[in-house]
Amino acid sequence: MNCWNCGKEINEEDKFCKYCGKEQGKKGKLHQKPMGILLEFFVIGPFCLYHLWKSPIINNRDKKIYTAIISGITIVLILLLSYAVSIIIKYYMTMFSF
Numbered sequence: 058m059n060c061w062n063c064g065k066e067i068n069e070e071d072k073f074c075k076y077c078g079k080e081q082g083k084k085g086k087l088h089q090k091p092m093g094i095l096l097e098f099f100v101i102g103p104f105c106l107y108h109l110w111k112s113p114i115i116n117n118r119d120k121k122i123y124t125a126i127i128s129g130i131t132i133v134l135i136l137l138l139s140y141a142v143s144i145i146i147k148y149y150m151t152m153f154s155f
């Protein structure tokens with residue numbers, strides 16, 4: 058496990074970091090927590106994966122799960138968007154072709 062504050066290697070059961078003294082456990086900066094990364098996803102999209110993989114408080118198994126979910130949602134959104142664009146193009150084609 059790594060400290061959420063300084064990133065140094067500490068024991069899993071340590072309540073406080075022995076290097077910087079910060080309390081461990083569920084604490085962490087917002088962009089290191091799953092909730093913060095989810096919020097980031099709504100704002101910057103798949104770029105939130107950068108913070109996800111840098112986060113020291115999310116384990117590798119969860120990182121893979123979150124990456125899969127974020128990629129899935131991104132692909133669905135792209136498909137929906139291209140579908141919407143094709144409908145708009147068709148609409149204008151029928152509007153202006155006499």
Ligand SMILES: [Zn+2]
Pocket residue numbers: 060061062063064065074075076077078079
């Ligand atoms: Zn620390």
